[in-house]
Amino acid sequence: MAESLYSQDTIAALATPPGRGGVGIIRVSGPACRSIASSLLGHCPAPRFALYGPFRGDQGMIDEGIALFFEGPNSFTGEDVLELQGHGGPVLMDLLLERCVRLGARLARPGEFSERAFLNDKLDLAQAEAIADLIEASSRGAAENALRSLQGEFSRRVEGLVQRLIELRMYVEAAIDFPEEEIDFLADGHVAAKLAEVRGELGEVRAAAAQGALMREGMSVVIAGRPNAGKSSLLNALTEQETAIVTDIEGTTRDVLREHIHLDGMPLHVIDTAGLRDTPDAVEQIGVARAWSEIEKADRVLLMVDAATTDALDPMAIWPEFVERLADPSRLTLVRNKVDTSQEAPGLDLSTATPVVRLSAKTGEGVDNLKEHLKAVMGFSATTEGRFSARRRHLDALDRAEQALGNGEAQLAGYGAGELLAEDLRDAQQALGEITGEFSADDLLGEIFGSFCIGK
Ligand SMILES: Nc1nc2c(ncn2[C@@H]2O[C@H](COP(=O)(O)OP(=O)(O)OP(=O)(O)O)[C@@H](O)[C@H]2O)c(=O)[nH]1
Ligand SMILES: [K+]
Numbered sequence: 512m513a514e515s516l517y518s519q520d521t522i523a524a525l526a527t528p529p530g531r532g533g534v535g536i537i538r539v540s541g542p543a544c545r546s547i548a549s550s551l552l553g554h555c556p557a558p559r560f561a562l563y564g565p566f567r568g569d570q571g572m573i574d575e576g577i578a579l580f581f582e583g584p585n586s587f588t589g590e591d592v593l594e595l596q597g598h599g600g601p602v603l604m605d606l607l608l609e610r611c612v613r614l615g616a617r618l619a620r621p622g623e624f625s626e627r628a629f630l631n632d633k634l635d636l637a638q639a640e641a642i643a644d645l646i647e648a649s650s651r652g653a654a655e656n657a658l659r660s661l662q663g664e665f666s667r668r669v670e671g672l673v674q675r676l677i678e679l680r681m682y683v684e685a686a687i688d689f690p691e692e693e694i695d696f697l698a699d700g701h702v703a704a705k706l707a708e709v710r711g712e713l714g715e716v717r718a719a720a721a722q723g724a725l726m727r728e729g730m731s732v733v734i735a736g737r738p739n740a741g742k743s744s745l746l747n748a749l750t751e752q753e754t755a756i757v758t759d760i761e762g763t764t765r766d767v768l769r770e771h772i773h774l775d776g777m778p779l780h781v782i783d784t785a786g787l788r789d790t791p792d793a794v795e796q797i798g799v800a801r802a803w804s805e806i807e808k809a810d811r812v813l814l815m816v817d818a819a820t821t822d823a824l825d826p827m828a829i830w831p832e833f834v835e836r837l838a839d840p841s842r843l844t845l846v847r848n849k850v851d852t853s854q855e856a857p858g859l860d861l862s863t864a865t866p867v868v869r870l871s872a873k874t875g876e877g878v879d880n881l882k883e884h885l886k887a888v889m890g891f892s893a894t895t896e897g898r899f900s901a902r903r904r905h906l907d908a909l910d911r912a913e914q915a916l917g918n919g920e921a922q923l924a925g926y927g928a929g930e931l932l933a934e935d936l937r938d939a940q941q942a943l944g945e946i947t948g949e950f951s952a953d954d955l956l957g958e959i960f961g962s963f964c965i966g967k
């Protein structure tokens with residue numbers, strides 16, 4: 512087999528979910544695949560040909576099934592890979608796995624097959640992450656996005672940005688290294704134009720990645736307010752189920768209740784909480800403390816009031832202590848509930864500093880307005896065109912790249928030092944390189960010198 516860059520040990524694991532099924536698959540990767548196959552089946556199957564036969568144990572047959580052999584580097588991990596498909600019973604699969612271990616494999620760590628695929632250059636980091644996203648996708652849209660990332664759509668766009676940064680760096684570093692050429696690269700407008708272009712493209716990738724991350728991770732919304740505002744009723748209206756207990760007794764909800772729904776494919780994590788009040792009841796006190804810890808974490812906080820109790824539209828006027836305790840009041844939406852008993856029309860009102868949704872959790876009027884509002888505050892759009900799956904880690908890296916490019920632009924505008932601009936560009940490239948896991952200083956130097964023919 513082709514020498515693996517990575518490991519000399521052979522790993523094995525159950526590849527199908529644990530439990531009973533028609534077929535169960537054990538996957539083995541590493542240099543011992545051939546010998547394991549020979550011991551089990553009498554000989555190793557020809558690469559990519561299914562071999563049907565008995566799987567032999569130490570004493571007699573374990574099972575009969577199909578073996579597939581993929582010769583490295585033409586395999587998922589880039590190493591020799593053996594797949595054993597047997598009957599999907601947990602005892603049989605255990606016996607087969609144990610047999611593989613006795614024949615020289617060890618049990619694989621979580622994600623180790625993908626890790627080897629990455630280390631053997633079968634996948635970049637973003638693609639390896641996309642495999643996990645694909646398997647874990649909670650909606651069709653999320654699965655489609657993950658597949659696009661796995662096929663390299665995200666990586667290609669990031670690499671496109673990296674290429675453009677490299678070209679820009681070559682240009683800037685030449686200006687620094689050869690001032691005697693008397694070409695003031697930095698002042699001629701070319702660099703500024705290129706930089707603006709890259710920033711624009713980065714912004715587009717960031718927007719698509721943010722959509723992908725949103726589709727994957729979704730949005731958390733906490734419903735908070737005084738007892739009996741109708742919080743649990745809203746949870747039930749959103750989930751269209753009698754999830755939470757609703758009564759006219761204050762303090763009905765004590766624990767935190769979580770439900771997960773989708774809005775056009777965007778996962779929405781709805782959190783119902785205990786009504787906030789000072790109470791001598793020890794259990795309710797714990798509920799209130801838990802409510803606060805959810806309020807502090809959520810992407811969006813719905814402050815719910817019974818519309819009959821106040822006309823105010825400003826949360827500060829309704830409940831200053833609540834707003835003051837909230838770290839970031841821009842996360843707040845005021846929900847005026849029970850409009851079926853007041854004179855208010857249901858709907859969304861964006862005319863005030865804090866958005867206001869008027870609805871009735873009981874009749875359902877206005878609940879759709881709330882859903883639209885939640886999608887809008889996250890900038891979610893239902894089109895999946897040109898989207899890929901992404902994670903917060905990627906958004907983070909894109910933000911750092913954007914920050915570095917912004918600094919670079921400020922250097923240019925202020926006629927700052929070329930060296931500082933060069934450093935900003937390098938930082939941006941490094942941040943992007945973290946997405947695909949490809950960053951290496953040696954690659955960059957090779958590229959610069961290779962195309963500039965310095966010293967000629
Ligand atoms: N008319 C009307 N009544 C409502 C509406 N929403 C809730 N209620 C009633 O208000 C009362 C309290 O509702 P809950 O959903 O239990 O309120 P809560 O905020 O979860 O209360 P706690 O869990 O005790 O904090 C119940 O009697 C509900 O039927 C509404 O939109 N209109
Ligand atoms: K209640």
Ligand SMILES: [Mg+2]
Pocket residue numbers: 742743744755756763764784785786
């Ligand atoms: Mg409740």
